[in-house]
Amino acid sequence: MSEGTAPSEEPTCELDPITWDALVTGMQAHGVTDDVIGKVCHDALRTINATPVASRERLNAEAEANFAKRQAGLL
Numbered sequence: 408m409s410e411g412t413a414p415s416e417e418p419t420c421e422l423d424p425i426t427w428d429a430l431v432t433g434m435q436a437h438g439v440t441d442d443v444i445g446k447v448c449h450d451a452l453r454t455i456n457a458t459p460v461a462s463r464e465r466l467n468a469e470a471e472a473n474f475a476k477r478q479a480g481l482l
Contacts, residue, residue, distance in 0.1 A: 431448070
């Protein structure tokens with residue numbers, strides 16, 4: 408979504424706290440400043456929320472299927 412664009416009427420989504428914490432911790436471990444981490448998280452959330460619900464559901468289903476394959480030793 409670009410600046411000045413009205414927010415989508417689609418429901419919003421957030422990453423789970425474990426994922427956010429892991430990403431932030433990883434960035435901190437590599438010397439990323441708090442200011443940059445804040446900007447990255449802000450932009451990521453904006454992108455997530457700009458993605459239509461149907462696309463998010465499809466991508467989540469694909470990720471879950473790939474995880475199941477990895478757990479089964481198929482990937």
